[in-house]
Amino acid sequence: MFQFDKVNGANDQLVHEYWIDQKSGWVLRYFLFMNDKDRQQLRPYSEWAATSLDTVQGKQFPLNSVFLQYDNKDPKNSLQIKTTIICPPESIFFDKSYPDSTFWPKLDEETRVVDMIKGKIKMPSSKNIHKNHSPDTPSIIAEEPVSFSNYIAKLLGLVGVVGLLVTGYKKIGGK
Numbered sequence: 001m002f003q004f005d006k007v008n009g010a011n012d013q014l015v016h017e018y019w020i021d022q023k024s025g026w027v028l029r030y031f032l033f034m035n036d037k038d039r040q041q042l043r044p045y046s047e048w049a050a051t052s053l054d055t056v057q058g059k060q061f062p063l064n065s066v067f068l069q070y071d072n073k074d075p076k077n078s079l080q081i082k083t084t085i086i087c088p089p090e091s092i093f094f095d096k097s098y099p100d101s102t103f104w105p106k107l108d109e110e111t112r113v114v115d116m117i118k119g120k121i122k123m124p125s126s127k128n129i130h131k132n133h134s135p136d137t138p139s140i141i142a143e144e145p146v147s148f149s150n151y152i153a154k155l156l157g158l159v160g161v162v163g164l165l166v167t168g169y170k171k172i173g174g175k
Helices: 036-040 148-171
Strands: 002-005 015-020 027-033 046-050 054-056 059-061 064-070 079-086 113-115 120-122 140-142
Touching: 015 036, 027 036
Parallel strands: 113 140
Antiparallel strands: 002 015, 015 027, 027 046, 046 064, 054 059, 064 079, 113 120
16 A cells, blocks of 8 residues: 655645555555545545456456545545446557657647637637638637546546556566
């Protein structure tokens, strides 16, 4: 078990707890506590747990898991959401190559960009604005999350995936 106190982010009092299988190195359970007091009282905000550790393409991977979110305002810390996650083996790819364009899309000159982080709008050049533009032309919008609570599920999913990838990478010979 590994515990990380006061992880930097939107709420610097979060406590993350990982339960890692000693033999395989995989994260088998993850808890998020809103603060150390909740951790001491065993009142998680959410938890993720692998319900299986399977072999995919010769490597171990937790194909089945469950995500639980609790109501911390309830004195009994009752279960609020339960999500069962089933990952089909054919959707797993180890060491797959992706083109750079997957992560860095190239926007053409006619793409309108609304950057809410920097507070700027990039408009198409005036000579091109009417050529292919209609009210239905989509904008690319960049914005920061409004609040931490709106994005906790995505954050937990990302933390879990990163933890799984890091431990899996170490298990298959990474440094």
